[in-house]
Amino acid sequence: MAAKGSKLVIFASMAANLGIAVMKFIASFFTGSSAMLSEGIHSVIDTSNGVLLLWGIKKSHVAPDKQHPFGHGKEVYFWSFIVAILVFSLGGGIALYEGIKHLIEPHAEVDNSPKMMYWNYGVLIGSILFEGVSLLVAWKEFRKVHQTGIISAMAKSKDAASIAIIIENGAAVTGLLIALIGISLMYYFDDPVYDALSSILIGFLLIGVSIFMAKETKHLLIGESATDEDINEIKDILKEYKEIDYFGNIRTMHLGPEEIIAVIEVNFKDDLKVSDVERIVREIKNKIKSAEPKFTHVYVETDSINKSTFN
Numbered sequence: 001m002a003a004k005g006s007k008l009v010i011f012a013s014m015a016a017n018l019g020i021a022v023m024k025f026i027a028s029f030f031t032g033s034s035a036m037l038s039e040g041i042h043s044v045i046d047t048s049n050g051v052l053l054l055w056g057i058k059k060s061h062v063a064p065d066k067q068h069p070f071g072h073g074k075e076v077y078f079w080s081f082i083v084a085i086l087v088f089s090l091g092g093g094i095a096l097y098e099g100i101k102h103l104i105e106p107h108a109e110v111d112n113s114p115k116m117m118y119w120n121y122g123v124l125i126g127s128i129l130f131e132g133v134s135l136l137v138a139w140k141e142f143r144k145v146h147q148t149g150i151i152s153a154m155a156k157s158k159d160a161a162s163i164a165i166i167i168e169n170g171a172a173v174t175g176l177l178i179a180l181i182g183i184s185l186m187y188y189f190d191d192p193v194y195d196a197l198s199s200i201l202i203g204f205l206l207i208g209v210s211i212f213m214a215k216e217t218k219h220l221l222i223g224e225s226a227t228d229e230d231i232n233e234i235k236d237i238l239k240e241y242k243e244i245d246y247f248g249n250i251r252t253m254h255l256g257p258e259e260i261i262a263v264i265e266v267n268f269k270d271d272l273k274v275s276d277v278e279r280i281v282r283e284i285k286n287k288i289k290s291a292e293p294k295f296t297h298v299y300v301e302t303d304s305i306n307k308s309t310f311n
Helices: 003-029 034-060 074-105 116-141 150-156 159-191 193-222 228-239 274-291
Strands: 244-256 259-268 295-301
Touching: 003 034, 003 116, 003 159, 034 074, 034 116, 034 159, 034 193, 074 159, 074 193, 116 159, 193 274, 228 244, 228 259, 228 274, 259 274, 274 295
Parallel strands: 259 295
Antiparallel strands: 244 259
C-alpha cells in the first residue's frame, strides 16, 4: 500500500476510534461495565497508535544523511513495534486487570433497566458498525496492492503500518463482539461474572494480537529479505546474459515497505573486456530497477569467486 493510502486508512481509523472511545467511556460511566471500560481503553490506545504510525511514516521519508546513508525507512518498523508493545502492555494488561478485578469483586447486582441496556447495546452496536467500516476501508486499500489470499498477502506485505491498522481493527471488531456477548449473558443470567469474563477474553485477544504484531515487525526491523518472486525476477534478468559464467549469493533486505537493497555476486567470462563488464553491470542494475522499483539500491560484485561458494 502506498504511503498516501496508508495515511488515509490511519486517519480514518483514528477518527473512528476517537469517537467510539468517547461513547464507550460514557456508557461505562453510567453502566459500570468493566468490559465496556476495557473497550474504551482499547479505543484510546488504537487512536494513540495511529499517531505513532503516522509519525513513523513521516520519519521514514527523511532523506539519507551521513549517519543513515540508506535513509530512515525502518523508522516505520520501529514505531510499529512500539505499537505492538503498547497493545500488549496497556490494552491487554488493563483489560485483564479490569476483568480479574470484577471477577473477584463483582457488582452486587446487575442493573438491567432499559436505560442501562440501551447504553450498552447502543454503543456496542454503533461501535461495531464504525469499526467494521474502518476495517473494510483498510482492507480494500490493502487489496489494491496484494491480490493473493489473506494469509499469504499478510505474510508477503512489508507495510507494517497498514498491517497494524488491519490487525487492530480486526481485533477491535472481535473484542466488541465478545463484549456484546458478555453483556448479553450478564443480562440474561443476571450475573456480572459474564461481563468480567468477557473483559478477560478481550485481554487475552489483545495480548495475542500484540505478540503476532511484534513477531512480524521484528523480522522487518532486523532486516527481512525480499520475496522469492522478487529474487527470481533478478535471476531471470541475469540469465539473459551469456557473458555471465555463473551468479549467486543474492542478498536482499527491506529498508522500508517500498525500499530494498540487493547485493549480487556475478562471475563473468574471462575473455570479456572491462568496458563490456561495466556496460553489462549498468544494464543489469537498470533492468532490475525497472522490473521492480522497490529495488532502490542494487550492487553487483564481480570478484572471481569459486563457484562452490555461490548459493
